[in-house]
Amino acid sequence: MYTPGKNRKKFLNWLTYISVGVITFLWLLPVLWMVISAFRDPGDPFYAGILPSKLTMVNFQKVLSNETTMRSFRNSAVVAASAAVLDILIASLAAYGFSRFQFAGKKLFQILLLVVRLFPGVLLAISLFRVAGYLKVYDSFIPLILANGVLNLPFAIWNLRTTFEAIPIELEEAAWLDGETRVGGILHILVPLMAPSLAATAAFIFLLSWNEYLFAVSFIRSPEKQLITTAIAANIGQYNVDFTGLIATGMLASLPLLVLFLYIQRYIVSGLGVGAVRG
Amino acid sequence: MNTALTNIHHHKKRKRLNSGYFFVAPAVILITLLAIYPTFRVISLSLFDLNRRTGENSFIGIQNYVKIFGDPLFFKIFKQTLYFSFFSSLGHIVLGFFLSVLFNTDLNRKFIGACRALILLPWALSPIIVAMIAQLWAYPLISPIAKILAALGSQAEFAPLSRPSTALFSLTIINIWQFTPFYMLMILAGLQSMDPELHNAAKVDGASTLQRIRYITIPHVRDLVLTLSLFDLVTTTAYFDLIWVTTQGGPVRSTEVLSTYIYRIAFGTMNWNSASAIGLVLLVLCIGISAAVLVLMQREE
Numbered sequence: 001m002y003t004p005g006k007n008r009k010k011f012l013n014w015l016t017y018i019s020v021g022v023i024t025f026l027w028l029l030p031v032l033w034m035v036i037s038a039f040r041d042p043g044d045p046f047y048a049g050i051l052p053s054k055l056t057m058v059n060f061q062k063v064l065s066n067e068t069t070m071r072s073f074r075n076s077a078v079v080a081a082s083a084a085v086l087d088i089l090i091a092s093l094a095a096y097g098f099s100r101f102q103f104a105g106k107k108l109f110q111i112l113l114l115v116v117r118l119f120p121g122v123l124l125a126i127s128l129f130r131v132a133g134y135l136k137v138y139d140s141f142i143p144l145i146l147a148n149g150v151l152n153l154p155f156a157i158w159n160l161r162t163t164f165e166a167i168p169i170e171l172e173e174a175a176w177l178d179g180e181t182r183v184g185g186i187l188h189i190l191v192p193l194m195a196p197s198l199a200a201t202a203a204f205i206f207l208l209s210w211n212e213y214l215f216a217v218s219f220i221r222s223p224e225k226q227l228i229t230t231a232i233a234a235n236i237g238q239y240n241v242d243f244t245g246l247i248a249t250g251m252l253a254s255l256p257l258l259v260l261f262l263y264i265q266r267y268i269v270s271g272l273g274v275g276a277v278r279g
Numbered sequence: 280m281n282t283a284l285t286n287i288h289h290h291k292k293r294k295r296l297n298s299g300y301f302f303v304a305p306a307v308i309l310i311t312l313l314a315i316y317p318t319f320r321v322i323s324l325s326l327f328d329l330n331r332r333t334g335e336n337s338f339i340g341i342q343n344y345v346k347i348f349g350d351p352l353f354f355k356i357f358k359q360t361l362y363f364s365f366f367s368s369l370g371h372i373v374l375g376f377f378l379s380v381l382f383n384t385d386l387n388r389k390f391i392g393a394c395r396a397l398i399l400l401p402w403a404l405s406p407i408i409v410a411m412i413a414q415l416w417a418y419p420l421i422s423p424i425a426k427i428l429a430a431l432g433s434q435a436e437f438a439p440l441s442r443p444s445t446a447l448f449s450l451t452i453i454n455i456w457q458f459t460p461f462y463m464l465m466i467l468a469g470l471q472s473m474d475p476e477l478h479n480a481a482k483v484d485g486a487s488t489l490q491r492i493r494y495i496t497i498p499h500v501r502d503l504v505l506t507l508s509l510f511d512l513v514t515t516t517a518y519f520d521l522i523w524v525t526t527q528g529g530p531v532r533s534t535e536v537l538s539t540y541i542y543r544i545a546f547g548t549m550n551w552n553s554a555s556a557i558g559l560v561l562l563v564l565c566i567g568i569s570a571a572v573l574v575l576m577q578r579e580e
Contacts, residue, residue: 016384023378024394027460030412031400033423046421090305097302109303116314118510118565120517122538123558126545127317130324150313153306182298211405213520218546229407233524236411243421250408261403262396 038248046243059248069249071224072231076253079141079216079227080209083148084202090149091156092198096186098157099164113154124151125218132219139221147219148209156201163197164190203260210257228253318562325556343556352532353540353557360536360564363451363522364515370455372508375462376500380492382463383470395464402461406520413453413525414440440526443533450522450534454515465507469500509572513565537561 033050038059040052063069098106124147132143167190175185191198213229220226226234232250235241328339347353382395401409416422417440425437439449473496481491519538522528528535528543535543537557545554 013386016381016386017390020382020384020391020394023381024398027398027456028400030416030456031404033416034408034412047426050423050426090309094303094306097299101299101302103299103303106299109307112307112310112315115566116310118513118569119314119318120538120558120561120565122517122519122541122545123321123562124314124317126541126551126554126558127321128313129545130320130551131313131317146309146313150309153309157306207403211407213405213407213524214542218542229405232411233407236407236414236524237527243415246411247415250411254404254408257403257405258400261400 034247034251034254037244038251040244040247042242042244059244060252062242062245063248063252068223068226069228069231072226072228073253075141075225076210076228077256079144079148080206082141082145083152083209084205086145086149087153087156087205088198088202091153091201092160092194094157095160095164096190098161100169113157116150117154119151121151121214125214128215129218138219139225140219141225143219144215144227147215148205148212152205152208156205159201159204160194160197163194167193200264203264207257207260207264321555321558324551325559327552329552343553344560346553347556347560355532356535356537356540359447359534360516360538363447363454363536364512364518366451367454367458367515368508368511370451371459371462371511372466372504374455374459376466376504378459378463379467379470380496383467395467398460399464400460401457404457406457407524409453409457410521410524413449413521417441417449441530443530446526446530447534450525453525454518454521457521458511462507462511466500466504469503470496473499505572505575509569512568512572516565516568517561537564 036052036055037046039055039057040046040059041054041056042058044053097103128143128147129138132138132140137143171189171193172182172185175189176182180188211229213233216227216230217233220230228249232246232253235246325343326338326340327336328342329336382391384391416424417438419425419436419438422437428435428437439445477495478491481495486494517538518536519542522534522536523539523542526534528539538561541554541557541561544550544557
């Protein structure tokens with residue numbers, strides 16, 4: 001039976017599918033190009049064609065056997081993981097205080113968080129650089145971890161607070177009646193319930209700190225303390241570098257993010273909100 | 280509720296009043312030590328001048344600021360900062376809005392859901408990786424775009440980041456590419472909280488798709504979009520990583536923005552006093568933008 005309305009709807013549906021698919025594909029072309037070029041033979045010049053003539057693992061072998069690059073990866077992991085742990089500890093306490101207590105100055109603290117969130121990174125870099133100089137912790141991971149920690153703290157607090165508020169206080173009160181202390185209630189009742197949210201927040205802070213460049217380039221001088229972002233950045237814009245090797249390093253540097261990203265992307269839409277804005 | 284229970288509740292509330300501070304204390308201490316105190320240090324730095332030869336630190340009042348505002352280069356950089364942040368944000372929000380409308384469909388959830396997740400990938404990349412791709416794509420011998428243009432018969436050399444006339448525009452496009460998907464998903468979340476009946480009712484009344492977007496969709500997400508624009512404008516105004524690594528502010532300062540300028544003065548020439556002064560101008564600019572948008576939002580309400 002011929003129904004024009006039905007056909008038109010079917011046509012529009014297909015149009016939506018195709019445009020969504022095509023836009024996604026086009027949008028990802030630069031990323032796809034990076035992935036394919038990471039498998040390009042170093043002897044296959046880029047001017048010979050957009051796509052490599054054959055695929056090879058040689059770039060990855062080179063990167064993985066390069067001790068300097070691998071050390072940068074380890075350094076980045078240490079800094080990002082420390083910032084994530086630091087923020088989770090401090091932010092879950094603050095978020096708990098926020099969601100369960102009334103106290104004077106609460107509003108002021110919220111404004112403070114917003115100001116920190118909107119604080120220009122370069123200004124923070126200048127002031128922390130000076131502080132690190134006084135405290136003689138310059139050229140170490142400590143100011144780097146603290147800077148990443150404080151900059152991402154507002155986001156972590158907002159995010160965890162939403163989760164705390166979604167858990168009814170009656171659950172805790174029941175535990176108190178059973179003889180739990182407040183800390184016991186937090187550890188035995190809240191933490192298991194919040195585990196997914198804590199993990200997502202930690203993953204997110206890890207991602208942002210792993211990607212961070214400004215603090216890394218400001219606070220670190222020694223070659224053996226370089227992070228992966230500063231190591232890659234040092235090779236960008238140099239025309240005598242091994243391009244395929246650089247691209248393979250870039251792809252490997254993005255790989256942990258891919259894993260974390262697949263894990264957190266559903267939280268991004270549902271819960272993270274404007275706290276996650278990074279422009 | 281009987282009296283005994285009410286008393287317990289009262290008792291608890293009073294107790295809670297005190298221990299709330301204990302929980303937020305570490306966060307407050309960290310923020311005070313690492314953000315509040317340094318801000319005041321930067322303010323005081325901006326009022327001094329360090330004589331490099333004698334090492335003498337002298338108070339010069341607002342002289343650093345007078346010097347900044349008397350420098351034509353500062354205004355060029357100021358304008359470039361506003362250009363970059365305004366057009367990046369405009370791109371993120373406008374393009375993000377239209378994409379979110381397109382992606383807001385209940386057709387095959389698996390396919391659309393996969394596309395929504397995949398298109399977010401550029402946002403998860405480090406700006407350094409984006410800068411790396413951008414550099415290579417702007418390098419005529421490597422760039423796929425240059426190859427496609429050449430295949431189409433273009434004679435001009437494709438090197439957008441090496442020309443002062445196109446470099447800042449190119450960086451804006453790169454920034455729009457990286458972050459639009461994120462804003463798209465944020466707006467999409469707002470769209471999905473909308474009652475679909477509204478659209479169906481308007482459809483029955485004969486409203487066209489464009490009319491429905493104009494009179495139903497846009498008013499629904501307006502507040503969300505305003506808040507997103509505010510965060511976007513402020514963060515893009517102080518943005519550093521992508522620009523610094525891609526062009527270092529060049530060629531001939533055509534992509535220099537306040538944050539790269541401050542960084543260069545602070546960590547390049549080690550003139551902390553002057554850098555602090557310009558840094559505070561940037562901070563005031565960021566606060567000003569936030570305040571302006573907040574006032575605007577309150578008035579709308």
